Amino acid sequence: VNNLHLLHPDQIELAKMLVDLGQSHLFQHWPEPGVEDEQKKAFFAQVAKLNSNYPGGLASYVKNARELLADSKEGKNPYDGFTPSVPTGEVLSFGDNNFIKFEEAGVKESQNAAFVLVAGGLGERLGYNGIKVALPAETTTGTCFLQLYIESILALQGASSRLSHATSPKVIPFVIMTSDDTHARTLDLLESNSYFGMKPTQVHLLKQEKVACLEDNDARLALDPHDKYKIQTKPHGHGDVHSLLYSSGLLNVCYHYVISLWHGNSIFDDVCVCSCPCLSLQIHLRDAGLRWVLFFQDTNGLLFKAIPASLGVSALKHYHVNSLAVQRKAKEAIGGITRLTHSDGRSMVINVEYNQLDPLLRATGHPDGDANCETGYSPFPGNINQLILELGPYIEELTKTGGAIKEFVNPKYKDASKTSFKSSTRLECMMQDYPKTLPPSARVGFTVIDTWLAYAPVKNNPEDAAKVPKGNPYHSATSGEMAIYRANSRILQKAGVQVEDPVKQVFNGQEVEVWPRITWKPRWGLTFAEIKSKVSGNCSISQRSTLGLKGRSILLQNLSLDGALIINTVDGAKVKVGGSIQNKGWMVESIDYKDTSIPEELRTRGFRMKKVEGLEETYNQPGEFSLKPC
Ligand code: UGB
Numbered sequence: 001v002n003n004l005h006l007l008h009p010d011q012i013e014l015a016k017m018l019v020d021l022g023q024s025h026l027f028q029h030w031p032e033p034g035v036e037d038e039q040k041k042a043f044f045a046q047v048a049k050l051n052s053n054y055p056g057g058l059a060s061y062v063k064n065a066r067e068l069l070a071d072s073k074e075g076k077n078p079y080d081g082f083t084p085s086v087p088t089g090e091v092l093s094f095g096d097n098n099f100i101k102f103e104e105a106g107v108k109e110s111q112n113a114a115f116v117l118v119a120g121g122l123g124e125r126l127g128y129n130g131i132k133v134a135l136p137a138e139t140t141t142g143t144c145f146l147q148l149y150i151e152s153i154l155a156l157q158g159a160s161s162r163l164s165h166a167t168s169p170k171v172i173p174f175v176i177m178t179s180d181d182t183h184a185r186t187l188d189l190l191e192s193n194s195y196f197g198m199k200p201t202q203v204h205l206l207k208q209e210k211v212a213c214l215e216d217n218d219a220r221l222a223l224d225p226h227d228k229y230k231i232q233t234k235p236h237g238h239g240d241v242h243s244l245l246y247s248s249g250l251l252n253v254c255y256h257y258v259i260s261l262w263h264g265n266s267i268f269d270d271v272c273v274c275s276c277p278c279l280s281l282q283i284h285l286r287d288a289g290l291r292w293v294l295f296f297q298d299t300n301g302l303l304f305k306a307i308p309a310s311l312g313v314s315a316l317k318h319y320h321v322n323s324l325a326v327q328r329k330a331k332e333a334i335g336g337i338t339r340l341t342h343s344d345g346r347s348m349v350i351n352v353e354y355n356q357l358d359p360l361l362r363a364t365g366h367p368d369g370d371a372n373c374e375t376g377y378s379p380f381p382g383n384i385n386q387l388i389l390e391l392g393p394y395i396e397e398l399t400k401t402g403g404a405i406k407e408f409v410n411p412k413y414k415d416a417s418k419t420s421f422k423s424s425t426r427l428e429c430m431m432q433d434y435p436k437t438l439p440p441s442a443r444v445g446f447t448v449i450d451t452w453l454a455y456a457p458v459k460n461n462p463e464d465a466a467k468v469p470k471g472n473p474y475h476s477a478t479s480g481e482m483a484i485y486r487a488n489s490r491i492l493q494k495a496g497v498q499v500e501d502p503v504k505q506v507f508n509g510q511e512v513e514v515w516p517r518i519t520w521k522p523r524w525g526l527t528f529a530e531i532k533s534k535v536s537g538n539c540s541i542s543q544r545s546t547l548g549l550k551g552r553s554i555l556l557q558n559l560s561l562d563g564a565l566i567i568n569t570v571d572g573a574k575v576k577v578g579g580s581i582q583n584k585g586w587m588v589e590s591i592d593y594k595d596t597s598i599p600e601e602l603r604t605r606g607f608r609m610k611k612v613e614g615l616e617e618t619y620n621q622p623g624e625f626s627l628k629p630c
Pocket of ligand 1: 120296297
């Protein structure tokens with residue numbers, strides 16, 4: 001009370017609110033006025049920020065926390081009353097007619113899409129010190145994840161405009177959610193690489209804020225152990241992306257942005273340009289043609305191989321929500337897509353997180369819990385956290401909820417009495433829980449894609465990856481890179497190229513298949529039909545080969561490759577590559593991950609490319625060319 005005169009009127013309101021919320025311990029220890037006054041003001045600046053960053057403010061946060069902590073203490077299961085069963089969804093098989101049909105529809109639709117990358121996580125499990133999107137997806141070309149994503153979006157943009165013969169191509173907005181841990185470094189990566197070819201205005205960064213920590217079951221906010229004028233904070237989870245998109249008004253910006261890039265648009269002259277994401281905006285967005293928002297995670301180098309077909313599924317099946325899934329090994333650290341049916345008749349298809357699936361199954365008559373079935377996989381498809389939402393229903397829902405997502409709390413208790421915590425906790429939320437608040441009429445579906453084509457995240461450090469049970473995926477930098485070569489090899493095989501079988505090798509204690517190191521720029525081939533159209537005759541590639549296709553119009557015709565071949569072209573240069581190309585090639589050389597003289601991004605994978613001999617050709621003028629050494 002003595003210190004109140006130091007505060008602005010709105011800060012006094014915040015102080016009163018904290019007292020009403022039972023949080024007076026936060027300033028009980030404060031000395032008399034005149035001592036550390038600046039720190040006191042800074043404290044309220046932080047409170048104001050925490051208050052405005054949470055839907056409903058700190059009052060809602062504390063209320064939600066008390067309820068969730070009480071449920072947790074009682075051992076209440078959020079899935080009480082629900083029976084899990086295996087849902088049905090669209091199961092795709094790479095390269096068949098159905099797949100090709102969906103891919104074509106997806107490419108057409110992609111000009112109506114916006115992409116949202118959640119990249120606020122630090123990747124503690126990976127043990128990498130930089131931001132994860134700066135890691136090379138593969139080391140043959142050294143392309144980092146962010147570059148790969150941007151080039152994939154640009155390739156989709158180009159393919160989509162070509163398909164619709166658009167005179168003025170639409171620009172696909174790209175949103176990146178960052179956090180204090182990743183924001184500056186993400187911006188720096190973009191700026192120092194000229195946004196990897198994207199227009200800076202096409203990229204929107206949204207920074208998520210952390211939430212207040214809780215020190216006990218009464219949801220008393222925790223002070224930072226190193227600063228008594230600061231509330232301790234921790235990340236709230238990727239679920240923040242929905243409230244951030246809502247509160248930023250960015251969907252609105254995207255709308256204006258999209259139409260501003262369109263041709264003179266007189267039909268938009270008389271529409272409301274209110275800056276709040278109101279319901280009328282939904283109509284405008286639809287009119288403007290933006291129809292889909294695609295959410296994706298930071299380190300999956302295969303993802304965009306699955307995007308066209310899955311977006312096609314959303315469009316042709318009219319899904320409001322479409323989750324991408326793959327076959328899942330029991331106990332694999334990815335959620336399971338599950339149908340949950342409540343005894344009161346409610347039913348929904350939702351991700352059940354990996355740590356909850358096993359207890360839920362055991363509690364509902366499956367004594368083996370999360371176990372593989374006769375196929376060798378869990379019957380529940382694995383959620384890869386790639387969500388495709390139809391924009392209209394999404395905005396409608398955000399307008400109702402403010403983007404708030406069902407939260408959970410995971411306190412680590414000191415003992416069985418569950419009265420105190422080992423360390424402070426906080427509420428968390430996940431972006432895939434978005435459908436939990438949707439009405440039963442919502443069209444929620446999922447699409448299962450071949451794992452080898454769609455999913456190879458880089459999440460685990462070498463030690464943890466080496467301990468993964470045999471047969472389960474490592475999800476490491478080693479397996480993530482090798483998966484890219486395997487996917488590209490298998491795609492070319494399907495397109496008619498004879499690609500030699502892989503050999504098995506161990507790197508960082510992980511046995512992986514080493515296929516030829518085949519890479520291409522997304523603009524070389526985004527869909528199976530496009531790739532197939534660029535391969536003809538009898539082509540073959542030996543296991544020890546490296547192939548890098550860095551250009552749009554490179555045609556492989558009767559090529560026999562046994563060595564390394566890299567081709568760079570500008571748009572407008574059409575190059576036919578054929579004949580026999582043989583050289584000593586590039587070798588995959590084992591390295592010791594403990595050798596700190598080697599850069600961390602190489603050590604985490606346990607190998608590097610030794611460029612012994614290769615053929616590299618660059619075509620930087622438009623025209624028709626042929627490369628046929630012998
Ligand atoms: N992320 C943020 O942007 N902000 C945050 O506060 C936290 C994370 P993890 P997780 O497909 O592989 C998810 O840590 O949460 C970003 C699904 O929940 O890599 O353990 C972060 O930068 C799970 O169901 O994953 O597990 C990253 O891009 C399963 O699908 C993303 O969120 C699994 O991913 C995911 O964060 C998977």
